Amino acid sequence: MQMNDQAKARLGGMMKTWDRRKKITSNLNRINSRIAVYSGKGGVGKTTIAVNLAVALAQLGNKVGLLDADIDCPNADKLMGVLQRPRYVDGVLHPAERAGVKTISMASVQENEEEAIIWRGPMITNAINQFLEMTEWGDLDFLVVDLPPGTSDSPLTIMQTLQLNGFVVVTTPQDLAVLDAKRSINMIKKMNIEILGVVENMAGDIFGKGGGERLAKDLDVAFLGRIELSKEFASFGADLAVLKHDKARKRYQAIAEGVISRLAEVTPAHEISTVPS
Ligand SMILES: Nc1ncnc2c1ncn2[C@@H]1O[C@H](COP(=O)(O)OP(=O)(O)OP(=O)(O)O)[C@@H](O)[C@H]1O
Ligand SMILES: [Mg+2]
Numbered sequence: 001m002q003m004n005d006q007a008k009a010r011l012g013g014m015m016k017t018w019d020r021r022k023k024i025t026s027n028l029n030r031i032n033s034r035i036a037v038y039s040g041k042g043g044v045g046k047t048t049i050a051v052n053l054a055v056a057l058a059q060l061g062n063k064v065g066l067l068d069a070d071i072d073c074p075n076a077d078k079l080m081g082v083l084q085r086p087r088y089v090d091g092v093l094h095p096a097e098r099a100g101v102k103t104i105s106m107a108s109v110q111e112n113e114e115e116a117i118i119w120r121g122p123m124i125t126n127a128i129n130q131f132l133e134m135t136e137w138g139d140l141d142f143l144v145v146d147l148p149p150g151t152s153d154s155p156l157t158i159m160q161t162l163q164l165n166g167f168v169v170v171t172t173p174q175d176l177a178v179l180d181a182k183r184s185i186n187m188i189k190k191m192n193i194e195i196l197g198v199v200e201n202m203a204g205d206i207f208g209k210g211g212g213e214r215l216a217k218d219l220d221v222a223f224l225g226r227i228e229l230s231k232e233f234a235s236f237g238a239d240l241a242v243l244k245h246d247k248a249r250k251r252y253q254a255i256a257e258g259v260i261s262r263l264a265e266v267t268p269a270h271e272i273s274t275v276p277s
Contacts, residue, residue: 024132031065031140033263034162035196039170040184041177042149045201046170048234049227049255050146051079052242053168056256058100059242059249062141065095068105069158070148071127077105081237086135093134099243104135128161159191166194166263168224168255172202173211181212185219196262197222199255202229224258225251 003011028034037050047070054066068076077096082103084096095102106127137143145162167188171181181198188195200212203226216223227233232245241248 020133027132028163031137031143033165034143035166035168036145036147036164037168037170038147038184039149040180044170044172047076047079047146049170049199049201050144051076052252053256054101054144055099055242056252057142059253060256063139065102065137065140065143067143067145069145071106072148074105074107076146077103077108079236081240092136094136102137104131124157125161128158164193166196166266168196168259169198170201171198171212171215173200173208178211178215181215194266195221196259197224199224200226204229222262225255227251
């Protein structure tokens with residue numbers, strides 16, 4: 001029987017999708033743990049925590065990548081202080097590296113950084129898939145993913161596409177922020193992804209202190225640490241906190257150690273892949 005053109009095209013499309021999935025799976029298989037930093041509320045310090053956590057993990061001797069999955073408002077590369085753009089050679093995207101962290105952000109492939117991009121569901125999946133397909137991360141111990149805020153389509157789609165191993169939830173100490181964080185944690189629980197713990201950010205005289213720790217206790221998840229509201233913990237770019245300030249380095253490294261030990265607890269032994277280090 002002869003295949004008509006329509007059937008041939010459909011088959012071609014299916015094979016392309018299949019090839020793409022295979023490539024993504026083989027790329028993801030070279031990454032031991034994919035962890036996302038998330039909060040229901042915007043502006044609580046996800047990107048700050050994600051970037052410093054990624055560098056702290058590298059300082060502890062791990063191979064680390066950072067994926068800025070906030071494709072509406074990408075800024076992780078700026079906070080990280082990555083100066084070069086990724087190299088794009090023969091269809092492969094080679095991330096730029098700083099402080100031992102390979103970083104990919106939509107901003108680094110955007111022509112004009114002030115341009116707003118409006119993404120809709122399938123486009124988000126497509127963009128993230130394309131990043132996952134094209135990026136040559138090599139073998140990584142950790143991929144830290146900086147997520148956009150909220151419980152809308154975009155973070156949900158990204159969470160599913162990335163096949164995450166666990167979440168770090170960021171909250172500020174105030175009651176209202178904690179309530180939002182509680183909502184996010186409950187959403188994550190519904191998706192059956194592990195919560196590695198809570199980081200309380202911006203603690204101090206202005207927003208108070210202790211909300212994140214109480215939340216962790218309430219929901220029976222780990223409390224990973226507290227970061228004060230201060231320039232020392234939030235300096236970025238050339239002066240990235242974890243690289244420039246001893247106190248910040250110690251604190252972010254303690255959070256990184258907490259993440260590592262929680263991951264070991266929640267990952268069944270047979271699923272710990274053996275990425276050569
Ligand atoms: N501990 C801190 N002390 C002082 N400033 C901080 C601290 N954490 C974050 N900031 C500042 O607060 C602002 C928001 O932080 P950041 O961009 O990390 O938040 P976000 O949750 O990623 O925001 P968005 O939801 O828009 O992605 C930034 O200007 C950042 O420098
Ligand atoms: Mg952010």
